[in-house]
Amino acid sequence: MRNKIINSMLTKEIVSQIGQQIKKSYSPFDNKAFLNQVFNDEWDSKRIKECVQHVSECVHQTLNLPYSQSLAILLDANKRLEYTYSHLMFPYYVELYGQNNFHESMNALKEFTKTSTSEFAIRHFILQNEQEAMKYMYEWSKDSNFHVRRLASEGCRPLLPWSFKIPQYVKDPTPIIPILENLKQDPQIYVQKSVANNLNDISKNHPELILQICNSWSKINDQSTKFILKRACRTILKQGNQEALNLFGVASNESITVKNLNINQKKVKIGTSFSFSFDIEDTEFASKNQSQQLRTRKNIPINSDYENRDDSDSEENKNIQQNQIIQNKDQKYQKMLRIEYKIDYLKKNGSYSPKVFIFRGQYALQKEKVSFEGFQNVEQIVTRKHYPGLHYLSIIVNGVEKAKVSFELLQES
Template sequence: MAEPLKAMYNKEFLRSLGTKIHAVYGSFDTDGFTATAMREPWEELELKARMRRITETLGTYLPSHYEEALNILYAIDKDCVGFPYLIFPDFVEVFGGKEEHWELSMAALERFTPKSSAEFAVRPFMLRDPQRMMKQMLIWAEHPDEHVRRLASEGSRPRLPWGQALPVFKRDPSPVLPLLEKLKADPSLYVRKSVANNLNDIAKDHPAVVIETARRWKGNNVNTDWIVRHGCRSLIRKAAPEIMELFGYAPEESGAPLVTAAVLAAEPAELRIGDHCELQYALTIREGEPVRIRIEYGIDFVKAGGKTSRKLFLLSDKTVPGGSRLSGARTHRWADLTTRRHYPGQHTLTLLVNGREAASTSLLLEPQNERGTVQ
């Protein structure tokens, strides 16, 4: 089994960091820093808690004067690149939030983000003063470095995974839209992915805003079209009619359903958590003109309390001739994941075409045996 991500923060990492700091700041106590950071309950701390422990310990062992401490980090940051060094932006978040530190902190976040990422550290500043922070984001959106431009978008996402939510933009995303306008044709895929994710976040609370934006943006630039497609992915999964039409998915027609026949089967029909099943499907498309179709299967997963929640899995997305007969198979694994735990019970599986249910079946998921292995 792979080591948990938090294991990257260990004694070796701390001593290496301490040695780098000591080389430019001779008063730095590497042994004391390492021991203090790893004090109990270090082993129980998860990733973000370890990161914050290291940050706070840096604050104890670096000079108390914020600008002086930043200058020490600046002196070594060229050798501190990658995910573990999120502690540098985190230092800004923890110790640079005072009003008198604003300019210093903005410069530090801009400097550190290409070496790790300041997307999490910037959010408390956004929560404290969203108007001022959005002005800064608009400046960053024109920065020559793609990492800084990405920070402008990623830092303003209403629902950033692992990051603090931004309720102000969940309620009203309008301040974010001018920023996304600046970045909608960015040459960097790294930036475009962030813009698309920002749109997708907004779509969860304000679908009409994203639909209107998609209509305005689509068809003007190949980079923008990529953003529109990926930014509307949640709306496509929900088969929002306006979005399905925008992307050319075939609608139902009066007296001529899109799918004239369909079947879905799961084998075996009884299995245990940790097993896998084979899904087979077949369907026939109505006669006539070629149509664009999106084929998915959905599973109504049983939750801990007995209720169900549907998750969709993409099978195919393409244009096919009218009258096509399509079939396929997919292996689905029922092992627990970090993002999904399985519970015993009857599970309904549904075949969907352009968001409409076409066929269904069910299977019985049983518990693992007492030793945790499957039978």
């Protein structure tokens, strides 16, 4: 995985182009010596973060100037660069050498985020001087550049992946909220996803705060806000939080049963895939069909008209478009369901690690019984290592586990 990323992000050609731009801003810069330092005998053994740090260190050594002078050169070179993660070495340079120059470095991170992202570097400055750093980020949340607005949200996430936690915001995230309030109707999807991810981070330790925010924001008739809310609640929805389910108009589950859950093969080889099928039945259907009228579009909650914007649920969205709101002449009864499946993965130590997957985020059940079929890969990936042994598959409807079966994973051939 490391080689694929490095081979596309920090190739010799890309690093050379960075050096050329630095030389345009500072003619004494020796690009050949810079490249020789970067691509030394240890380069191929370095991990991603180590590579970025190494390039930044080589820039510093080749320039051989005080921080402020070097920073001015890099800022000038940065003006000629386009957005790509290959330029992460610029904010990393600030992280490495600029922590004694707080205000100068904060302004530099704002500029560097426009051509890469400063979300990782900025966290060191939050820890160093939280109040001043958050003043900057609050102002950035109103900036005309969407990369800068996104940094205001992404940089202060309590649980940012590939970085360290910000412990004070894990404990008390309230200082983040004014920034997110400024961004709750941001028109850029890049910013919207960041706001949602920040809220989702907060929900893992403060679900009551997220529900309070979501109840407030749900009154805003704005597509951006609705999209943010759906993604922000994904963790507590998977946890079956009833208030969150109610917020998204999911029906009660008492009359719903899952039957005939079956995996197409009880023994599955690691590295392959398997299919599964099940039926959902509604015991209330017969009586309700006679008395309850179809819910109209104006009564459907906040999710109905934006769910198809969530690029992580493409299969789900096709179903939503087909089934969500049907102007049925017979005025038949329907019930909105959230359908998920959970796999209990066997770990190396013999315990289990559950993972919940969305199957249908919003499904309009319009008849007494519906049959479904799903598929699941069990290939080895960076984020999950599979172990041979007994595993379990469960179907969850509206936050409640309704059926469960076992299957066995076999070692790869």
